[in-house]
Amino acid sequence: MARFFHYALFIFAAVAVMELLVEAAVCSREIGACAESCDDICRSKYPEGGKGACQDDNCVCFFECGIEKRCNVGLGRCSSQCSESCCAAKCAQKDPLGQGYCDGSLGPQNVLCQCSYDCS
Known part of the structure; x- marks a missing residue:
């Protein structure tokens, strides 16, 4: 009985994995x-x-x-003179569909303007 249970569980898991692969x-x-x-x-x-x-x-x-495929490029620092909207405008000059944002992950003193764009 335990052997049957293991086979049934294996088949169920295989079917579940296949469904996940099919649904993108x-x-x-x-x-x-x-x-x-x-x-x-x-x-x-x-x-x-x-x-x-x-x-x-x-x-x-x-x-x-x-x-x-997404690419990222730095476009300088964000500051009070160039905040989110300025960064987004710089990115739009590089790629009209690019998404510019101020990235503060390096700390409050190093807020960088990042541009993410499709490079596929």
Whole structure:
């Protein structure tokens, strides 16, 4: 009886793992203002199943997580003269879809402007 239980448990675990591998997580990314071409833009940016939809006047791409390669680059220090909005603007100059943010993980004296962008 114990042997049967172990086999049944093994089969159940194998099926559960296969289901997890088949179901890929879906990521989303806002790419700008909503337009009729939103779905086409997303399909061109994520040709392996990207879909676009308008949400709150923004075009949002939905795609399988993991197909997008993210790169980060430092754009100087954040300060009272250049805070979050300034950092985001610097990043947008590098890549219109980049996400700029002030990263204070190195301490309050070393807050750096980081730019994360798609480099796939």
